[in-house]
Amino acid sequence: MSRQISWLGTFGVLLIVTGFGLAMLREPSRQIEAAEDIRSAAIAEGTDLYVKNCITCHGANGEGVAAYPVLNSEGVRSMDADMLYHTIERGRYNTAMTAYSVNEGGILTQAQVSSLVTLIQSGTWANVSARAAELNLMPPQMVSIEIPPETLAVVQSLPSGDRLANGLTVYAENCTSCHGANGEGTSIAPALNSAELRSRLTDNDVARIIQQGVPATVMSSWERALTTEQITDVVILIRCWDDLAANGIQLPQLQPQAIDRSPETIAAGHQMFNLVCSQCHGTDGYGTKLAPALNNKTFLTQKSDEVIANIISLGVTGTSMPAWSGYLRDADIYAIVAYLRSLEPTAPAVANMTVGKP
Ligand code: HEC
Ligand code: HEC
Ligand code: HEC
Structure with a gap:
């Protein structure tokens, strides 16, 4: 009897050990699967959070809008996870990058900040822009003006025409929505085509303002968005605006929108x-x-x-x-x-x- 029990016992133990052994053999792949599930859930959450909170500045593909930094670069992707976490949690002092963590007065939980880090490190930007399109939050272009090719040809025929044409292109793409189609200014921003500005500011002053922006106004720093050459060429344009006008060069005006109240x-x-x-x-x-x-x-x-x-x-x-x-x-x-x-x-x-x- 006792023998039988001990035999059963041994057999039982054997069964258990075998069972465990098999389970343990299967364990690593199960763990990997579980970890992958957690990771995809985090990426999915991060994608939604990113689309709702970050694409305004960092773009639907992490490409960086206007003067705001890119997040889809190898440099950012391979940044230390802690460093990324802290940037999103606490923001960067004195920049438009505000603190997002609830601990710092923001709107995201620690888990949500982590999901954003996972997303950024995963580099799955195609899914982000697809999600943005699905929610109808896809960025079109910044308000910009197309320069008619014949206008560009006239500009190119002027002295330093290539640099002027380049400056005008940069201007039409980035500056018209505030400074007006032809530098005449709008209710938002001052004229850039005035003799007053040309006598008050040197070329270096103008370049510095474009590079650094004017703190506490909507004139942001363009240092990250434009190359030094592009900035120099816009400065040349600002200096020579009267020559354009004298040659009859005018960019088309932006049309104000009528508001539909249906x-x-x-x-x-x-x-x-x-x-x-x-x-x-x-x-x-x-x-x-x-x-x-x-x-x-x-x-x-x-x-x-x-x-x-x-x-x-x-x-x-x-x-x-x-x-x-x-x-x-x-x-x-x-x-x-x-x-x-x-x-x-x-x-x-x-x-x-x-x-x-x-
Ligand atoms: C991340 C937070 C945040 C989001 C998202 C946000 N805003 Fe704002 N908004 C602010 C803050 C903060 C201010 C106050 C800025 C200041 O101190 O002048 C503000 C100011 C404004 C003002 C000016 C209010 C005033 O009294 O002059 C308007 C209008 C406005 N927001 C509209 C919007 C609209 C429309 C959206 C969505 C498309 C939006 N905001 C999304 C944070 C936000
Ligand atoms: C209002 C514009 C704005 C919004 C919205 C914004 N950021 Fe930023 N972000 C910035 C700016 C500006 C910087 C650069 C700060 C600096 O000069 O160091 C930055 C920097 C970063 C960096 C560091 C990049 C680097 O190269 O060091 C990360 C990561 C980042 N943002 C993530 C996010 C995430 C995630 C969100 C959404 C939760 C977000 N940002 C929303 C403006 C913004
Ligand atoms: C979002 C609106 C906006 C955009 C876009 C913008 N600016 Fe400005 N800019 C302003 C405002 C507002 C000021 C006035 C700031 C102040 O109060 O001193 C200004 C000032 C300037 C000044 C100084 C003018 C002076 O009389 O002191 C220069 C030069 C300038 N902007 C160039 C540019 C160029 C070049 C671009 C495009 C690359 C550009 N800005 C894009 C809003 C904008």
Whole structure:
């Protein structure tokens, strides 16, 4: 009897050991699978977070919009994970890169910041831009002007024509939305074609302003977006603008948009607002501690549609309010304006004052 038990016991132990052994043999591949599942879940979460929070500045392919840095480079991808984590968690002091972690007054949990790091290191940018397109958040181009080829040919025939043509191209692509099609200035930014500017600023001054930007204004630093040669050529353009005018060279004006206020547009604007603005401005625009209420009468009566559209497309430099022109289409921005305007009749009279700048 005792023998039988011991035999059974030994057999049992053997069974268990064999079973375990097999399980252990299978374990590494199961662990790898589990780790891969966790990684893809993190990348999927990171993709959504990135599309909603980061593409305005860093682009739908991590390519960097305007003067903002690229994230899809080998350099960033191979950066230490801790370093990436800290950059997103704490932001970079005194830049538009604000702190995103809730610990630092931002909106993302530690797990969400980690997912963003996993995404950046995975380099799966094609999925990011596909997701952005799916959510209709694909950046078109920055507002820019096409130079007609015959105009460019006339410019090229002038003294230092190639450099002027290059300067004009850079200008048409990057500067017209604020400084006007022909450097005449707009309500947002001063003229660059005036004799006053040419006598007040040397070429070096102008180059320095373009390189460094003007702090606390929407004039951002172009150092990362443009090469030294491109900046020099824009400076030549600013110096020679009168010669262009004298040769009849004019770029076409940007057309202001008429705002469609149909219920469908307002509904689309509302949906867009809740998708990309409400995380800071609150559901239906009542404000959060991250950003002021927009659903308030004081703000809405004081600001024209054009001004609101400009704030949305240009952002507020030095705060976490992004410039949306990089990736919302003008039509989307105007739909949001139509939505905000539709709140005016019922908006609370006084702004919610709970907001601090980040
Ligand atoms: C309003 C614009 C803006 C937004 C939105 C933004 N960033 Fe940035 N980001 C910047 C700027 C500007 C820098 C460069 C800061 C500096 O000069 O060091 C930067 C730098 C970075 C860097 C470091 C790149 C390097 O080469 O060192 C990472 C990583 C980064 N951002 C990730 C993110 C992520 C992830 C998000 C979204 C959660 C995000 N950023 C949202 C403006 C922005
Ligand atoms: C988002 C809007 C915006 C864009 C885009 C922009 N600027 Fe500006 N720029 C401004 C504003 C606003 C100022 C005035 C800043 C201030 O208050 O001093 C300014 C100032 C300047 C000045 C100094 C003017 C003066 O009278 O002191 C120069 C030069 C300049 N910008 C060149 C450029 C060039 C070149 C580009 C394109 C590469 C460009 N800007 C793109 C908004 C913009
Ligand atoms: C990451 C947070 C964030 C997001 C997302 C965001 N904003 Fe803002 N927004 C701000 C902050 C912060 C301010 C206040 C800036 C300041 O101090 O002047 C602001 C200011 C504004 C203002 C000017 C308010 C005023 O009283 O002058 C408008 C209009 C605005 N945002 C619209 C939008 C719209 C529309 C969206 C979505 C397309 C959006 N914002 C998304 C943070 C955000």
